[in-house]
Amino acid sequence: MEGLSLEALMAELAQVQKAPSVTKLSEPNVVEVMQKLSDLGLLNVLFTTNGKEYLTPKQLRHEVEDEILAHGGRVNVTELPPILNVDLPHIERVIEQLLREDASLQLFQGEVIAEYYLDGVAEEINQTLQSEGRLMLGDLAMRYSLTTDFVTRLVEPRLGTVVDAKLSGSTLYTTGYVARHGARVRGVLSAVLRPAALPQLIREHAFNEALLYALFYEALDEMRAHGRLPGAVQGKSSYTPAVHAHAQAAAVRSFYEQNGLIAYTKLASLPGASRDPKGYV
Incomplete structure (x- = not known):
């Protein structure tokens, strides 16, 4: 029987089964023959959990692939044994092979x-x-029964293509949402006339705190690029408008020109001179 394929052997067994009952094999006999052939290495077949059917590793691979497709591309490995009627270790070996050969699976x-x-x-x-x-x-992770890190890895490479959004921290924003928020930030920056605490601006104008700081710096860069100097942000604590700094500097110059002297402590109150009042002079 060496060299015979599974199909050929099965065909011979089928012929034997059609023979008169004197030579006909019982089901236990067939099982014993198949087991012996498998033990001798003459057949590479897998036994189903009920022991009534056999399949090749190649066929099991096809069936695993079909189940992945039937489940929409996501299936728990432990769900497959009762569906395929095959022990879990056989299925795990097939999946390991699929993962090695197909980069689109994980x-x-x-x-x-x-x-x-x-x-x-x-x-x-995106919808x-x-x-x-x-x-x-985090909400998306709960919705899809995934981890936040996994959702982040899912979203990041698809930003600007499948997912039309901006990711800031752990939140996704539509480009329209960011644009509207950015316009409000620019409006506030243009209207503020004296130093203001950023937490206060957040409360007064109902800004999105997670998005605010990035938009502040973007707005400042954009306004400077258009020849406007709105001011400066000190860390995440305060914003000093340029008009206030210019007014302070003008007042100091006027005082110095009128009196011929000025205290270093007064210079230290200027944004540009706070670290080195002497050098500022």
Whole structure:
């Protein structure tokens, strides 16, 4: 029987089964023959959990791939044994092979996840985001039974393509939301005439704190690029408008010109002279 394929052997067994009952093999006999052939290495087959069927590793691979597809690209490995009627170790070996050969598949927390499933999730996230304006990654992680880190890795490479959004910290914002918020920030920067604490501006104007600081610096850069000097942000604590700094400097110059002297302590109150009053003179 050496060299015979599984199909050929099965065909011979089928012929034997059609023979008169004197030579006909019972089901236990067939099972014993198949087991013996497998033990001798003449057949590479897998036994199903009920012992009534056999399949090749190649066929099991096809069936695993079909189940991944049938589950929409995401399936828990432990769900497959009762579906395929094959022991878990056999399925795990097939999945290991698939992961080595197919870069579009990954194993995460016991689930096989296909790239096309992630693309679909990204499209759903984008649709929800466009209607709501912003989404927390933590909320998305709970919605899809994933971790926040996994959702971050899912979203980041798709920003600007599948997901039309800006990611700031752990929150997604639509470009429209960011643009509207940025316009409000520029308006406030232009209107402030004296130093203001940023937490106070956040409260008074109902700014989104997570987005505010990045937008502040973007707004300052944009306004400077257009020849306007709105002021400076000191860390995350305060904002000093340029008009206030210029007024202070003008007052100091006027005082010095009129009196011929000025105290270093007064110079130290100027934004540009606070660190080195003597050098400022």
